[in-house]
Amino acid sequence: MDFKKPIEEIIRKRYSCRTYINEKLDENSIGKINDFLQLTEKGPFNNRVKFILVDTGKTEEKLKIGTYGMISGARYFIVGIMNKKSINFTDFGYLMEKIILKATELDYGTVWLGSAFNTKTFSNLVDLEDNDIIPAISPIGKIARNKRNVDKIISWWIKARKRKKWVDLFFIDQFTKPLTVEKSAPFALPLEMLRLAPSARNDQPWRVVKINDLLHFYLKTQSKYSLEIYKSMRFIDIGIAMSHFELTAKEKQLDGKWVVKNPQIVPQPKNYKYIATWITK
Numbered sequence: 456m457d458f459k460k461p462i463e464e465i466i467r468k469r470y471s472c473r474t475y476i477n478e479k480l481d482e483n484s485i486g487k488i489n490d491f492l493q494l495t496e497k498g499p500f501n502n503r504v505k506f507i508l509v510d511t512g513k514t515e516e517k518l519k520i521g522t523y524g525m526i527s528g529a530r531y532f533i534v535g536i537m538n539k540k541s542i543n544f545t546d547f548g549y550l551m552e553k554i555i556l557k558a559t560e561l562d563y564g565t566v567w568l569g570s571a572f573n574t575k576t577f578s579n580l581v582d583l584e585d586n587d588i589i590p591a592i593s594p595i596g597k598i599a600r601n602k603r604n605v606d607k608i609i610s611w612w613i614k615a616r617k618r619k620k621w622v623d624l625f626f627i628d629q630f631t632k633p634l635t636v637e638k639s640a641p642f643a644l645p646l647e648m649l650r651l652a653p654s655a656r657n658d659q660p661w662r663v664v665k666i667n668d669l670l671h672f673y674l675k676t677q678s679k680y681s682l683e684i685y686k687s688m689r690f691i692d693i694g695i696a697m698s699h700f701e702l703t704a705k706e707k708q709l710d711g712k713w714v715v716k717n718p719q720i721v722p723q724p725k726n727y728k729y730i731a732t733w734i735t736k
């Protein structure tokens with residue numbers, strides 16, 4: 456995915472938009488969206504995702520997509536599809552976030568919808584093959600200038616603009632030693648861009664441990680009693696975070712790649728799951 460604007464600018468601009476102008480997009484705009492949805496890239500774990508633009512022809516309220524009034528004026532949706540047999544939620548999050556950021560660059564509003572949508576409605580709107588599932592969707596459309604009160608309330612309730620501090624997310628050598636901005640060089644900006652990533656319910660379940668030049672990515676998992684859908688959302692979250700990190704690192708000429716190389720840090724908090732390591736080339 457190519458971006459024309461600096462990735463930092465795009466990441467800082469993105470937010471969960473829940474109020475849209477209910478307007479038909481012209482052919483040119485639809486063509487451009489369809490172009491960037493043709494993503495041929497694979498995720499860090501080698502899986503692809505299919506993205507389809509759906510024009511529901513109606514607003515979300517009439518469509519009854521089950522967003523419980525949280526979204527208003529949305530008519531177009533990006534639907535992400537993966538096959539159950541090769542499902543990898545981390546790759547899904549990683550690839551769909553690139554789509555979301557591209558849409559942001561082009562001034563469209565978006566919001567990840569992972570649970571609050573009616574899967575049946577969307578399954579009927581796209582051609583699903585056997586075993587295809589839709590882990591998440593996002594409206595895409597022109598942003599309404601005046602936010603509705605419900606939009607403001609949701610943002611306030613989930614503290615949408617708030618992010619955990621560096622000390623809570625990033626570590627050096629051990630999970631007990633916080634990584635300072637100074638010691639994070641040359642990864643300060645990629646880590647900061649990771650910190651601004653969206654996550655389901657703004658949980659920010661990502662943790663990174665820097666050991667020399669390697670950055671090890673972990674997921675703070677949920678209790679075994681939580682619903683399956685919330686567990687998969689967390690894997691989407693870490694994929695999104697990896698996407699932010701990698702896009703920023705590459706733009707800063709810190710080219711690298713993802714490998715699975717668990718450093719077996721001891722002690723490791725019980726609910727932290729090792730995901731992948733970023734190696735600079």
Ligand SMILES: Cc1cc2nc3c(=O)[nH]c(=O)nc-3n(C[C@H](O)[C@H](O)[C@H](O)COP(=O)(O)O)c2cc1C
Nearest residue numbers: 470471567568569570571615653654655656657691
């Ligand atoms: C995987 C995922 C699923 C999400 N699902 C929903 C959802 O179902 N409904 C909703 O209103 N927001 C949803 N969100 C948006 C988050 O609440 C939002 O990203 C977070 O609060 C941070 O706010 P921001 O995106 O404005 O930075 C989801 C976000 C992610 C990453």
